[in-house]
Amino acid sequence: INQLVDIEGEEGLDYSGNYRTRVEDIRENCLVIGMPMEKGNYVPLRPGSEVIVWHWDNSASHAFFCKVKERIIEPIPLIFLEWPPFKIKKIQRRSFVRVPVNLSMEFVLDSQKEKGEYEKALMRDLSGGGVQFISKTNLTKGDILHVRLFLPQKTIECKAIVMWVYTDKKDNIERYMVGIKYIDIAERTRDQIIEYVFQRQRELIQKGVL
Numbered sequence: 001i002n003q004l005v006d007i008e009g010e011e012g013l014d015y016s017g018n019y020r021t022r023v024e025d026i027r028e029n030c031l032v033i034g035m036p037m038e039k040g041n042y043v044p045l046r047p048g049s050e051v052i053v054w055h056w057d058n059s060a061s062h063a064f065f066c067k068v069k070e071r072i073i074e075p076i077p078l079i080f081l082e083w084p085p086f087k088i089k090k091i092q093r094r095s096f097v098r099v100p101v102n103l104s105m106e107f108v109l110d111s112q113k114e115k116g117e118y119e120k121a122l123m124r125d126l127s128g129g130g131v132q133f134i135s136k137t138n139l140t141k142g143d144i145l146h147v148r149l150f151l152p153q154k155t156i157e158c159k160a161i162v163m164w165v166y167t168d169k170k171d172n173i174e175r176y177m178v179g180i181k182y183i184d185i186a187e188r189t190r191d192q193i194i195e196y197v198f199q200r201q202r203e204l205i206q207k208g209v210l
Helices: 110-115 187-206
Strands: 004-009 017-026 030-034 050-056 061-072 078-082 087-091 098-109 119-127 130-135 144-151 154-170 173-183
Touching: 017 154, 030 061, 098 110, 098 130, 098 187, 110 144, 119 187, 130 154, 144 173, 144 187, 154 187
Parallel strands: none
Antiparallel strands: 004 017, 004 050, 017 030, 030 078, 050 061, 061 078, 061 087, 098 119, 098 144, 119 130, 130 173, 144 154, 154 173
């Protein structure tokens, strides 16, 4: 409960694509999630349709195939998924190995790169495939960014695409959780990120965190 997950809608439908939401409840016969949003509008997944719930841990990404059971708008917009899932797929890929971090980064819209007006942000987790970070700016899914990742003793620069944006309010302060995926990245650069990810993973295991 309260864990962020990605919801993938069926291809060919109005709501096909990937959406970030949160697990609200886990019941014996259903999984309750917040109704995902896209550009400020709710995505009303249709009852009876199939969706994929993406969940990740530190070594793999898991795809849970579920059917939408019900949806409600009031008092809180929720989606009820049939549970347990009828199919689970575990994807063991190095790009999905992600670790929690507390590192600085900078980003700028790629179209504004020449102006050099980078915005500072804080990375929440890191993987060989992308980054999750906290932003004061509300970015849009599909935005192309130029990013600088400040790893210990190394700075990584590359392009990335915004995959999802999730609004989070705390103490009446609005901030944005942003997920990005690297694009046009040299494999040598990706390997440098993965090298740090595995190093960080070992540190956390030694501390008993993982």
